[in-house]
Amino acid sequence: MRILAIESSCDETAAAVVENGRTALSNVIASQVEEHKIYGGVVPEIASRRHAEAISAVVRRALTDAGVTLNEIDAVAVTYAPGLIGALLVGVNYAKSLAYAANKPLVPVHHLRSHIAANYLCHPELEPPFLCLVVSGGHTHLVDVQDYTTFRVLGKTRDDAAGEALDKAARAMGLPYPGGLNLDRVCKNGDPTAFRFPKPRVDGAPLDFSFSGLKTAVLNLLHNAAQKGQTLSTEDLGASFQSAVVSLLCEHTLAAIKETNRKTLVLAGGVSANSVLRREMKKLCEKHHLRLFVPDLPLCGDNAAMVGAQGYYEFLAGNRADLTLNAYATKTIE
Ligand code: KG4
Numbered sequence: 001m002r003i004l005a006i007e008s009s010c011d012e013t014a015a016a017v018v019e020n021g022r023t024a025l026s027n028v029i030a031s032q033v034e035e036h037k038i039y040g041g042v043v044p045e046i047a048s049r050r051h052a053e054a055i056s057a058v059v060r061r062a063l064t065d066a067g068v069t070l071n072e073i074d075a076v077a078v079t080y081a082p083g084l085i086g087a088l089l090v091g092v093n094y095a096k097s098l099a100y101a102a103n104k105p106l107v108p109v110h111h112l113r114s115h116i117a118a119n120y121l122c123h124p125e126l127e128p129p130f131l132c133l134v135v136s137g138g139h140t141h142l143v144d145v146q147d148y149t150t151f152r153v154l155g156k157t158r159d160d161a162a163g164e165a166l167d168k169a170a171r172a173m174g175l176p177y178p179g180g181l182n183l184d185r186v187c188k189n190g191d192p193t194a195f196r197f198p199k200p201r202v203d204g205a206p207l208d209f210s211f212s213g214l215k216t217a218v219l220n221l222l223h224n225a226a227q228k229g230q231t232l233s234t235e236d237l238g239a240s241f242q243s244a245v246v247s248l249l250c251e252h253t254l255a256a257i258k259e260t261n262r263k264t265l266v267l268a269g270g271v272s273a274n275s276v277l278r279r280e281m282k283k284l285c286e287k288h289h290l291r292l293f294v295p296d297l298p299l300c301g302d303n304a305a306m307v308g309a310q311g312y313y314e315f316l317a318g319n320r321a322d323l324t325l326n327a328y329a330t331k332t333i334e
């Protein structure tokens with residue numbers, strides 16, 4: 001079964017053709033990063049306009065690259081939540097029109113479910129159940145993936161997402177957007193023990209996260225140094241901050257593994273590209289005899305192949321949308 005998938009939840013306009021949920025026949029991404037860079041972050045209004053301009057060409061290219069016509073597609077899948085509402089609406093409306101015109105079933109896909117499904121494209125042997133740490137720009141979730149379409153959230157962030165904290169810290173240090181990625185690149189040789197950070201805990205919810213205190217700690221360090229006319233080493237400060245974020249992620253993930261007794265850990269989302277997180281999670285899994293799966297680097301960030309992968313399992317579970325499908329800025333993965 002071939003699915004044409006569309007993704008427009010943030011600043012990538014993406015389309016892909018995916019076979020049986022596991023093989024990407026094409027995966028086209030038109031990134032808007034350069035456009036948002038001068039503002040230091042994604043400007044929602046600009047994102048929506050660029051999606052509207054790019055989407056037809058991106059979808060056409062996905063079909064051409066896959067060597068199939070619209071008639072040879074069995075269903076259209078689209079990200080409908082969560083994300084920037086104006087951005088999501090472009091993809092949702094395009095997908096609705098296409099499904100209607102071509103008389104194909106329409107499958108709604110949750111963005112975080114699709115990030116998890118990116119792993120199905122890289123690891124043919126991976127099947128639920130497993131524990132997944134979803135770390136993106138907008139979300140930090142510990143999810144028990146019981147089945148391809150059954151999810152239980154064990155813990156999540158109470159304030160900033162891990163990616164958001166990395167982006168904001170990077171920005172305060174003067175690094176360009178996208179901050180998390182640049183922090184990872186710049187701090188490779190920094191000393192992760194140079195600065196100490198607090199270990200925020202959420203009372204009564206040991207699997208929940210809080211990153212805003214860490215972000216404030218970086219801002220305070222930078223302000224205090226500036227007031228004294230000192231400059232801090234970006235390499236060391238960044239490496240210490242990344243290490244603080246990663247150790248929180250590792251500790252909570254281990255607690256969730258113990259609670260669920262799962263033997264397989266999966267990472268998903270843009271921050272799963274982080275080299276420190278990948279390295280530390282590998283160590284953790286070796287120590288505790290767990291299987292670890294991480295997406296290939298090009299599939300960590302937003303793309304449509306992952307939407308086609310999850311769309312396949314949503315289709316098998318009977319999930320369909322009609323032409324009243326709407327987009328939602330927030331929606332639980334469950
Ligand atoms: O999943 P994603 O592409 O979009 C959302 O759904 O939010 O995640 C984007 C996030 C951004 O915060 C970006 O800075 C972060 O992923 N990111 C990274 C790296 N690459 C992307 N963070 C840390 N290290 C990286 N190598």
Ligand code: ZN
Nearest residue numbers: 136270301302
């Ligand atoms: Zn994403």
